[in-house]
Amino acid sequence: MQTSKALSLLAALACSVVALPVSAQSLIEIKDVDRDAVPAGVPAAFVVAFPDAERNEAVREIGDYAYSFVPLAFIPLSDARVALVSTGANECTAQACTGLNAVHYLTHDVGAPRYPFKLEGEWLDVGAAGGGIGNPATRWGWTREIADSPVLYTESGGVWQGRACGYVHLTELTPSGPVDIARFPISFSDASIEGGDPGVEGVITTADKGRSFTVSYTGSASFNETYKRGADGQYRMDGKSRVPTC
Numbered sequence: 267m268q269t270s271k272a273l274s275l276l277a278a279l280a281c282s283v284v285a286l287p288v289s290a291q292s293l294i295e296i297k298d299v300d301r302d303a304v305p306a307g308v309p310a311a312f313v314v315a316f317p318d319a320e321r322n323e324a325v326r327e328i329g330d331y332a333y334s335f336v337p338l339a340f341i342p343l344s345d346a347r348v349a350l351v352s353t354g355a356n357e358c359t360a361q362a363c364t365g366l367n368a369v370h371y372l373t374h375d376v377g378a379p380r381y382p383f384k385l386e387g388e389w390l391d392v393g394a395a396g397g398g399i400g401n402p403a404t405r406w407g408w409t410r411e412i413a414d415s416p417v418l419y420t421e422s423g424g425v426w427q428g429r430a431c432g433y434v435h436l437t438e439l440t441p442s443g444p445v446d447i448a449r450f451p452i453s454f455s456d457a458s459i460e461g462g463d464p465g466v467e468g469v470i471t472t473a474d475k476g477r478s479f480t481v482s483y484t485g486s487a488s489f490n491e492t493y494k495r496g497a498d499g500q501y502r503m504d505g506k507s508r509v510p511t512c
Contacts, residue, residue, distance in 0.1 A: 290482040292469035294407040294419050299353055301336050308337040311350045314383045315370035328390060332357045333366055341408050341416050341439060346376045347386070349439050351418065354390070356400030364395045365402030367420055369437075369444050392444045393420030394435040411473045413438045413447065419470075421452060424512070428458030430465070431512035436501070448493055448501035450481060451509040466509060483509065 304322050316324030316335060324335045333354035341349040354366040371387040395402045403420035410416055416439045423432035432453035437444045455465030466485035473479040478494045479501065489508055493501040 290469050290471050290484055292471065293411055293473055293479075294409045294470055296405050296407040296419065296421070296469070298405055299338065299403055301353060301355065304337060305339055308340060308350065311340070311348070311370070311372050311383050312337040312352070314372060314385050315350055315352070315368075315388065326354065326390070328366070331363070335366075335368055338367075338406065339408075341418065343371070343416065343439060343441075347371060347373050348383075349416070349418075349444075351392075351406070353402035355402060359399045361399065363400045364422075365400050366390055366395055367392045367402050369418070369439070371443070387443055389444050393418060393437045393446065394422040394433055394449075395420070396422045396424060396433070409473075411475055412436065412470075412479050413476060415440045417447070418444070423453065426512040428456060429510075429512045430455045430457070431510075432467075438499075445499070447495075447499060448479075450491075450493065450503070451507055451511065452481070454510050454512075456510070468509070 309322055312322055313319050318324055322336060326333050326335060333356055335352045335354040338351045338353050341351060343349055350370045350372060352368040354368060356363045356365045368390045369392045370385060372383040373386050374383050393403060403422050405421035407419040408416055418437040418439060419434060421432060421434045423430065431451065434450055434452045435446055436448040438447045453467040456463040464486050466483040466487055468481045468483040470479055471482040476495065478492055480490050480492045482490050491503055491507055493503045495501050
C-alpha cells in the first residue's frame with residue numbers, strides 16, 4: 267500500500283465515531299450455506315415439502331427458470347411446529363440471475379418424534395438472494411432475540427466493477443408465515459481503486475427485543491448503526507447508512 271493510502275486509512279480509523287473491540291461479538295451464530303451437507307433429521311421433512319424430491323434434491327419450475335432446492339436447516343417454531351429452510355440454485359448462471367430461499371411450515375405430534383410431518387405452508391422466495399449467477403443466500407442464521415417469533419438471518423452479495431457489497435435480510439417466522447422485517451448492508455470493500463480499500467464488515471451485536479437492534483462495523487472505520495421498529499413492524503435506521511453501496 268502506498269504511503270498516502272496508509273495515512274488515509276490511519277486517519278479514517280482515528281476519526282471513527284465509535285471505538286469497538288477488536289472483534290465485535292455477533293448476537294447470532296452465522297454460518298456459510300453448505301448446499302452439499304444434509305442436516306440430521308431433515309430428509310423426512312424435505313420429502314413432505316417437495317414430494318418429487320430425489321436424494322434430498324428437488325427441482326421446481328418457477329417462472330421462466332428451474333431451481334434446484336436442497337434442505338438447509340430446521341428452525342423450531344413451537345412444540346409441534348417447525349420451519350424447514352431450503353435453498354434453491356437457479357439454472358440460469360448469468361450475472362443478473364438469482365436463486366431462491368424457501369421456507370415450509372410443518373407440524374408433528376407434540377412429544378412424539380418429528381416424523382411423520384404434515385405440510386402447513388410453503389413460501390418459495392424468502393429473505394436474501396442475489397449477487398448473480400443463480401445463487402441463493404450465501405450465509406444464514408437465526409435468533410429469538412429480535413422479535414417475538416424466531417427471526418431468520420439470510421445474507422447475500424456480489425461484486426460489481428470491483429466493489430463488493432453484502433446485504434442482510436431479517437425474516438420473522440410469524441405464526442401466519444414469514445415476514446421480511448429488515449434489510450441492511452453488512453459489508454463493503456473496493457478493489458477498483460489503487461491499493462484497494464479493505465472496507466468494513468458488520469455483525470448484529472445487541473438487540474432490544476421487539477424494539478431495536480444494533481449493527482457494529484469494523485474495518486477501515488468502526489461505527490454502530492441502530493435499526494428501530496416502526497408501527498408497521500419494519501426495522502429502519504434514522505438517516506442513511508455510512509456503508510457505501512455498489
